[in-house]
Amino acid sequence: MAIQNVKNYTIGKGKVYFRRSSIDATGLETKEAGYLFLGNAPSISFTVEAEQKGHNSSTSCVVSEDENITVSTKCSGTITIDDIKSGTLALFGQSTEPVQDNLAATPISGENIVAYEGQLMKLGETNNVGAVTAVVVNGSGGTPTYVEGTDYNADLNGGWIEMISGGGITDLDDLEVDYTPTAQTRETIDVGSSPSIKGTLIFQSDPIQGHKHDFQCDVTLNPDGELALVTEDWQSCGIKFNCRNTGDFPALMKVWASINNCA
Numbered sequence: 719m720a721i722q723n724v725k726n727y728t729i730g731k732g733k734v735y736f737r738r739s740s741i742d743a744t745g746l747e748t749k750e751a752g753y754l755f756l757g758n759a760p761s762i763s764f765t766v767e768a769e770q771k772g773h774n775s776s777t778s779c780v781v782s783e784d785e786n787i788t789v790s791t792k793c794s795g796t797i798t799i800d801d802i803k804s805g806t807l808a809l810f811g812q813s814t815e816p817v818q819d820n821l822a823a824t825p826i827s828g829e830n831i832v833a834y835e836g837q838l839m840k841l842g843e844t845n846n847v848g849a850v851t852a853v854v855v856n857g858s859g860g861t862p863t864y865v866e867g868t869d870y871n872a873d874l875n876g877g878w879i880e881m882i883s884g885g886g887i888t889d890l891d892d893l894e895v896d897y898t899p900t901a902q903t904r905e906t907i908d909v910g911s912s913p914s915i916k917g918t919l920i921f922q923s924d925p926i927q928g929h930k931h932d933f934q935c936d937v938t939l940n941p942d943g944e945l946a947l948v949t950e951d952w953q954s955c956g957i958k959f960n961c962r963n964t965g966d967f968p969a970l971m972k973v974w975a976s977i978n979n980c981a
Contacts, residue, residue: 728928734759734797736809736939738917747964749918756809757801760954762921764795764933764961764971793935793961793970796942800954804905810941810955811909821845823901825852828860828894833881835889841877841897849900850877858892915939919959935971936964 735753742748769792773785799806804816831839841847853872855864866872869885879895881887921933942956961970 726928729926730762730923730928731925732762732921732923734762735920735922736917737920738815738915739936741914741916747916753918753920754805756797756799756806757803759797759799759801761798762795764793764959767792767794791970795959795961797957797959798954799957800952802953802955804907806955806957807945808907809915809939809957810945811907812911812913812915812939812941813907813909814912816905816907818903818905821847821899821902821904823898825896825898827896828856829897831879831893831895833887833889833891833893835881835883837880838873839879839881839893841879841895842899845899846904847877847899848902849875850897851900852896852898853879854896855879855887856894856896858894860894862886864893916962930976932974932976933971934974935959935961936966937961 734756736756737750737753739747739749768788769790771787771789772783774781775784799810808814808816826842829841831841833839841850841853851874853866853874855866855870855872856862857864864870864886868882869887870882871880872878873880877897877899879893881889881891887893916938917936919933919935919937923930923932937959940958940960942958945955946953963970
């Protein structure tokens with residue numbers, strides 16, 4: 719009598735890693751050295767689809783199928799990630815690798831901005847300056863020097879200037895602003911700069927119960943769904959992957975089942 723092994727019942731958990739590939743002008747693919755741990759992924763799944771071609775026999779009055787073959791196989795999947803960091807955002811946004819730079823606390827003198835009544839003016843807009851200190855707002859040519867709270871308001875945390883109606887600044891006045899940006903280290907993600915992200919995906923399983931099944935495949939990544947910037951829930955982003963047969967494996971996906979290592 720067959721006995722069911724309850725240890726085969728699986729509640730899946732695990733970690734997912736991705737290594738980018740670079741493609742040169744000739745189409746040659748080179749795999750980079752290291753893997754990025756994508757972080758906490760509350761949902762990972764994949765699907766295998768087969769396209770079939772049937773053949774009908776016409777030797778009798780009732781047409782019947784006498785052969786059916788598989789002509790193509792496709793393997794794809796989705797990953798939901800709530801570990802929102804630069805590396806995963808770059809994959810979701812189809813960007814090249816994030817580039818780190820340092821914004822120094824170097825005083826800026828005489829930055830030109832135009833005053834618009836009822837609107838905010840951004841300091842350091844082209845360099846994404848955040849918090850600032852030592853703000854001084856002058857007229858064109860350096861005079862007059864306007865008074866904060868009377869002629870304008872300053873949001874030092876965000877780096878914004880707002881003219882006060884009835885003060886000394888009027889609509890469309892040319893202003894020169896001195897300020898010092900707060901030093902920061904940041905990473906830049908150029909969304910859309912890498913529309914075809916290729917590489918290798920590894921899933922290492924660590925199930926609550928069940929056998930450990932590790933997966934590895936060469937893939938192309940694409941964004942899946944939206945990234946909610948304001949939400950009452952934990953922020954997350956989705957990534958779709960399509961498996962590719964690059965010759966490194968004799969199949970679209972390689973699966974290693976640890977049949978003697980059961981949680």
